[in-house]
Amino acid sequence: MPDKSLERVAVTGKIVDARWLERKFSNKFEVFEMNHSEAASCPESVASLRALIGNGASAAEIDNYPSLEIIAQFGVGYENVDVAYAAERGIVVTNTPGVLSDETADTAMALLLNAVREYPRAEAYMRAGKWRNEGDYPLTPGTLRGRKAGIFGLGRIGKAVATRLTAFGIPVSYCGRSRQADVNYPHFERLVDLAHSVDTLIAAAPGGDATRHAVNAEVLTALGPNGVFVNIGRGTVLDESALIAALSTGAIMAAGLDVYDREPDINPKLFSLTNACLLPHVGSASVATRRAMADLAASNVVSWIEEGKALTPVAETAHLAVRSGS
Ligand code: 8YV
Numbered sequence: 589m590p591d592k593s594l595e596r597v598a599v600t601g602k603i604v605d606a607r608w609l610e611r612k613f614s615n616k617f618e619v620f621e622m623n624h625s626e627a628a629s630c631p632e633s634v635a636s637l638r639a640l641i642g643n644g645a646s647a648a649e650i651d652n653y654p655s656l657e658i659i660a661q662f663g664v665g666y667e668n669v670d671v672a673y674a675a676e677r678g679i680v681v682t683n684t685p686g687v688l689s690d691e692t693a694d695t696a697m698a699l700l701l702n703a704v705r706e707y708p709r710a711e712a713y714m715r716a717g718k719w720r721n722e723g724d725y726p727l728t729p730g731t732l733r734g735r736k737a738g739i740f741g742l743g744r745i746g747k748a749v750a751t752r753l754t755a756f757g758i759p760v761s762y763c764g765r766s767r768q769a770d771v772n773y774p775h776f777e778r779l780v781d782l783a784h785s786v787d788t789l790i791a792a793a794p795g796g797d798a799t800r801h802a803v804n805a806e807v808l809t810a811l812g813p814n815g816v817f818v819n820i821g822r823g824t825v826l827d828e829s830a831l832i833a834a835l836s837t838g839a840i841m842a843a844g845l846d847v848y849d850r851e852p853d854i855n856p857k858l859f860s861l862t863n864a865c866l867l868p869h870v871g872s873a874s875v876a877t878r879r880a881m882a883d884l885a886a887s888n889v890v891s892w893i894e895e896g897k898a899l900t901p902v903a904e905t906a907h908l909a910v911r912s913g914s
Pocket of ligand 1: 602643662663664665666688869871872
């Protein structure tokens with residue numbers, strides 16, 4: 589029986605392990621699993637909810653919850669939360685920075701290796717019995733040896749990718765909002781200039797209007813015919829039609845994608861390209877990492893309820909991280 593004195597917390601959207609969350613925080617709050625449309629159709633059941641753990645909330649969805657004080661986004665990206673509107677209503681928004689950086693950076697390296705050395709295709713070749721019947725899998729034109737990498741978006745995930753590339757012997761440079769004092773990698777202000785100076789571009793940039801279609805035909809062409817593009821951040825950062833054209837014409841060699849413009853609806857043309865290695869947005873998708881994300885989201889809620897302090901507020905609502913009077 590749930591303890592009636594416990595706070596009820598709305599859990600919406602794709603939280604991979606809501607049951608685990610419920611067990612782990614059972615003495616802290618009561619999970620109220622639902623989706624935003626249920627909230628809209630049943631206003632009395634959500635009228636008193638102060639906290640929401642979820643993935644995305646538009647202004648209209650936020651308005652379903654008149655008593656809302658905190659939105660704990662399940663993920664590091666939060667372009668699908670209307671933070672400006674949340675701030676206007678005095679609602680603090682938190683995300684899950686740090687806990688998924690290594691897992692996501694590992695996925696970027698897997699995409700890079702798979703795109704360049706064709707490991708998924710080589711495995712499919714073997715499973716089809718072709719090794720025995722037709723001979724060795726062809727030598728790959730691509731190699732990581734001698735590559736130069738550029739990272740678009742040197743946040744926590746970008747930095748974890750840079751560490752891995754450096755360990756692989758690949759020099760790194762980057763393009764981001766500003767030059768960062770804690771790294772020595774060369775910085776480029778313009779993405780196209782970065783692309784001209786490397787042959788491997790890895791996007792780990794946030795989504796939203798500021799980065800929409802930043803990786804366009806000009807940027808891709810600048811990578812050259814040996815070029816490889818990997819996207820581990822947000823699908824909206826890439827002009828997908830430009831990538832499809834670049835892969836089809838050989839303007840670049842290969843690509844590895846984990847994120848898409850309108851996922852999970854994928855442009856079918858991508859499926860027909862053998863030089864595209866495609867994953868279904870699994871960058872952070874291990875049980876351990878998704879639990880660490882759920883843990884951090886829920887800890888933000890607990891800290892807010894118990895102490896009036898959000899642990900990892902997003903920049904736009906940092907001024908709301910401490911409840912007035914706390
Ligand atoms: C998850 C992500 O896929 O953190 C993010 O921004 O995109 C991923 O880690 C997502 O948040 C889980 O739904």
